[in-house]
Amino acid sequence: MSFINKPKVRHPDLPKNALGLTRRDYEGAMSTLCAGCGHDSVTASITQAIWELGLHPEQLAKLSGIGCSSKTTAYFASGAHGFNGVHGRMPSIAAGANAANHKLHYIGVSGDGDSLSIGFGQFAHAIRRNVNMLYICENNGVYGLTKGQFSASADIGTKSKKGEENHQAPVDPCLAALSLGGTFIARSFSGDREQLVPLIKAGLMHKGFALIDVISPCVTFNDHVGSTKSYEFTREHYHEAVHADYIPVRQEIHASYAEGEVLPVQMHDGSRIMLRKLAKEYDPTHRGKAFEYLRTKLREGEHVTGLIFVAQGTPDMHEMSGTSDMPLNQLPYDRMHPGAKGLASIIKRYA
Numbered sequence: 001m002s003f004i005n006k007p008k009v010r011h012p013d014l015p016k017n018a019l020g021l022t023r024r025d026y027e028g029a030m031s032t033l034c035a036g037c038g039h040d041s042v043t044a045s046i047t048q049a050i051w052e053l054g055l056h057p058e059q060l061a062k063l064s065g066i067g068c069s070s071k072t073t074a075y076f077a078s079g080a081h082g083f084n085g086v087h088g089r090m091p092s093i094a095a096g097a098n099a100a101n102h103k104l105h106y107i108g109v110s111g112d113g114d115s116l117s118i119g120f121g122q123f124a125h126a127i128r129r130n131v132n133m134l135y136i137c138e139n140n141g142v143y144g145l146t147k148g149q150f151s152a153s154a155d156i157g158t159k160s161k162k163g164e165e166n167h168q169a170p171v172d173p174c175l176a177a178l179s180l181g182g183t184f185i186a187r188s189f190s191g192d193r194e195q196l197v198p199l200i201k202a203g204l205m206h207k208g209f210a211l212i213d214v215i216s217p218c219v220t221f222n223d224h225v226g227s228t229k230s231y232e233f234t235r236e237h238y239h240e241a242v243h244a245d246y247i248p249v250r251q252e253i254h255a256s257y258a259e260g261e262v263l264p265v266q267m268h269d270g271s272r273i274m275l276r277k278l279a280k281e282y283d284p285t286h287r288g289k290a291f292e293y294l295r296t297k298l299r300e301g302e303h304v305t306g307l308i309f310v311a312q313g314t315p316d317m318h319e320m321s322g323t324s325d326m327p328l329n330q331l332p333y334d335r336m337h338p339g340a341k342g343l344a345s346i347i348k349r350y351a
Contacts, residue, residue: 010022010024017051017052017054018054019054019056021051021054022051023047023048023051025051025057025079026047026050026051026057026076026077027047027075027076027077027078028043028073028074028075028076028077028078029074029075029078030075031043031071031075032071033068033071034218034219034220035219036219036252036253037068037216037217037218038138038140038190038191038214038215038216038217038218038219038252038253039068039069039072039138039190039216040075040252041190041191041193041216041252042072042109042136042138042190042196042214042216043072043075043076044193045190045193045196045197045200046072046076046107046136046200047076047077048193048197049197049198049200049201049204050076050077050200050204052197052201053201053204053205055105055204057077057078057079058079058080058081059080059103059104059105060077060080060081060104060105060106060107061080061081061082061083061094061097061104061105061106061107062076062077062080062081062082062083062107062109063082063083063084063085063090063093063094063097063106063107063108063109064083064084064085064090064108064109064110065084065085065086065087065088065089065090065110065111065114065119066084066085066086066087066088066114066145067087067110067111067113067114067143067144067145068111068138068140068144068145068218069109069110069111069114069137069138069216070084070090070109070110070111070114072109072136072138073107073109081104083097087114087118087119088114088115088117088118088119088120088122089119089122090108090110090114090119090122091108091119091122091123091125091126091135092122092125092126094106094108094126094131094133094135095125095126095129095131095317098131098132098133098317098318099317099318099323099328100327100328100329101327101328101329101330102132102318102323102327103327105134105204106131106132106133106134107133107134107136107204108133108134108135108136109136109138110123110135110136110137110138111137111138111139111140111144112137112138112139112140112141112151112152112153112173113142113143113151113152115137115173116137116151116152116153116171116173116176117151117152120152120171123135123173123176124176124180126209127177127180127181127182127209127211128180128181129209129317129320130181130183130208130209130314130315130316130317130320131208131209131316131317132207132208132209132316132317132318133209133210134200134203134204134206134210134212135209135210135211135212136200136203136212136214137173137211137212137213137214138190138214138216139153139173139213139214139215139216140215140216140217140218141153141154141155141158141218142154142160142218144218144220148160148161148162148218150164150166150168152170152171153170153171153172153173154166154168154170156168156169156170172294172298173211173213174186174187174211174213174294174304174308175291175294175295175298177211178287178290178291178294178308178309179291182209182211182309183206183208183209183210183310183311183312183314184202184203184206184208184209184210184211184307184309184310184311185211185213185290185307185308185309185310186199186202186203186210186211186212186213186305186306186307186308187212187213187214187215187303187304187305187306187308188212188213188214188215188305188306189214189215189216189255189265189275189305190214190215190216190217190253191252191253191254191255191265192254192255192256192257192275192305194256195305195306196212196214199212199307200212202307206310207312207316208314208316209316215273215275215303217253253265253266255275257275257277258277259277259278259279259280259306260277260278260279260280261276261277262274262275262276262302263275263276263277273303274301274302274303275302275303275305276297276302276303276304276305277305277306278304278305278306278307278308282306284306284307284308284309284310285309285310285311286309287309287311290308290309294308
């Protein structure tokens with residue numbers, strides 16, 4: 001359906017935000033993801049959050065890497081700035097863009113493969129530098145774009161569509177962020193918009209690096225050996241006039257449960273995960289207790305959701321570096337160019 005343009009007709013009575021914009025003004029292109037993909041639910045939550053916050057689309061910068069998750073930025077805020085980088089390199093692009101213009105609101109969307117495998121070093125240093133951005137990790141435990149290999153977040157014992165069992169310990173992005181000094185760490189489920197929208201709003205307003213790990217189920221990967229719909233089988237047995245895949249329609253998975261409750265959620269492949277929503281009395285300001293609570297619940301097979309940890313007053317990248325209050329891309333040339341003597345003085349300091 002990617003060849004179909006999204007209709008521009010809208011109802012005149014659609015609600016408007018403080019800027020006089022409707023929710024449709026924050027939408028993007030038509031999604032090309034599989035029907036029922038949790039990533040589309042994340043897109044809807046992002047769209048709702050930035051509309052409710054009343055942010056100017058042109059004051060948003062959307063960044064992504066490679067993978068199904070990295071297509072998300074095309075599906076919201078078409079009037080925003082955007083940059084799709086190479087695999088795993090989105091955090092450094094975000095840091096560079098933020099260094100040039102810290103007046104924009106930065107939203108980085110990545111996946112568990114993009115963030116926790118090839119991009120893990122980039123992910124870690126963005127946290128360490130406390131880059132002022134919202135970082136959403138759409139976590140499905142597989143490389144969905146390349147048909148379902150295990151990613152670094154796959155749990156021990158989980159089975160692929162081919163029946164293989166994962167024996168490697170997973171990398172948990174929230175535990176990693178806690179140990180690296182992250183100042184805003186949260187987890188949610190793509191089907192729980194009631195929880196996810198407020199977390200996105202809070203992350204966007206947080207000063208510093210805000211991580212939201214979103215469990216977002218992958219509904220389809222169909223390119224394995226033995227499949228009659230695989231690329232290999234098609235090339236060997238058919239003359240391909242035009243390539244087309246059939247993806248069975250799946251219903252989105254929704255979750256609604258109260259604070260402090262545990263909810264078993266059935267996945268499309270028949271597996272089940274346990275979500276525990278943080279209770280009202282939970283204290284998200286103690287890093288050590290948050291780390292131990294998260295680790296304990298993971299051992300019990302539960303994925304904690306909600307605001308896991310937040311630290312206020314921590315200097316962001318610009319405060320630590322003592323940069324100019326005026327964005328670097330707006331500084332006049334004479335302030336950016338030190339001259340021959342000034343350059344020699346700078347070089348002498350590091351000689």
